[in-house]
Amino acid sequence: MIGEYRVLSSISSTINSLTGLYNILLADVTEPIQQLLTVRVKYAPKFPLPYARGVIKSTKPWYLYLNRARARLAKAYRLLNKGLEDEAGEEAWRATVDAINALALALWNVEIRSHETLSKLVGKLKDMNIVDITVEYGNASSLHHNYYQPYMDAITVKANINQVQRLIEKIDRAIKSTISRVEETIQPALVLILGFIKILKEISTCPSYLTIPAPPKLISQQPVIIKY
Numbered sequence: 001m002i003g004e005y006r007v008l009s010s011i012s013s014t015i016n017s018l019t020g021l022y023n024i025l026l027a028d029v030t031e032p033i034q035q036l037l038t039v040r041v042k043y044a045p046k047f048p049l050p051y052a053r054g055v056i057k058s059t060k061p062w063y064l065y066l067n068r069a070r071a072r073l074a075k076a077y078r079l080l081n082k083g084l085e086d087e088a089g090e091e092a093w094r095a096t097v098d099a100i101n102a103l104a105l106a107l108w109n110v111e112i113r114s115h116e117t118l119s120k121l122v123g124k125l126k127d128m129n130i131v132d133i134t135v136e137y138g139n140a141s142s143l144h145h146n147y148y149q150p151y152m153d154a155i156t157v158k159a160n161i162n163q164v165q166r167l168i169e170k171i172d173r174a175i176k177s178t179i180s181r182v183e184e185t186i187q188p189a190l191v192l193i194l195g196f197i198k199i200l201k202e203i204s205t206c207p208s209y210l211t212i213p214a215p216p217k218l219i220s221q222q223p224v225i226i227k228y
Contacts, residue, residue, distance in 0.1 A: 054114025089143030
């Protein structure tokens with residue numbers, strides 16, 4: 001009886017410890033799993049320009065920048081249709097900057113705020129076989145210069161804005177490819193983690209059969225004196 005109680009107490013203590021770990025570390029399952037799926041730095045190549053100007057560490061979501069790039073591209077086409085070629089070209093340039101920063105955030109958690117560093121990164125992305133956007137970036141950069149010193153006609157501006165659209169599409173594919181590789185790399189670990197979480201959930205939500213009763217009262221071991 002006493003031995004059984006000690007075994008049950010040991011089991012209960014272990015369960016409580018595991019449940020406590022679950023409550024502390026894994027109470028919100030969605031967030032840690034999402035973090036695992038979006039970890040880039042460990043699996044991506046090292047950032048090629050760590051000491052360049054205008055490189056800012058950031059934890060902003062990369063997809064916000066990519067969505068803003070698409071929104072700015074759409075605005076560029078609207079401005080172009082209104083006959084505002086110069087403004088349209090500058091909006092397309094801003095879309096280019098957002099798209100490249102989306103990739104930088106997805107791979108290295110950095111944001112580029114220098115035109116010079118942005119241009120260098122485009123070359124590095126090609127050298128590292130991540131994505132080749134050198135031609136599209138050149139067209140976008142010319143739109144930026146055209147905003148301050150207009151020399152392009154509407155047809156040329158539109159052709160260059162179309163190149164910005166190609167740039168955004170290429171970056172979108174590059175980001176998705178990177179995240180897909182990360183998911184494949186950590187998939188076995190995720191299966192084990194999710195299985196462990198499931199077990200802990202079942203344990204923590206079914207306490208009735210795990211409740212350990214109070215230890216039985218021990219019979220006094222004092223010697224019994226029998227009088228004759």
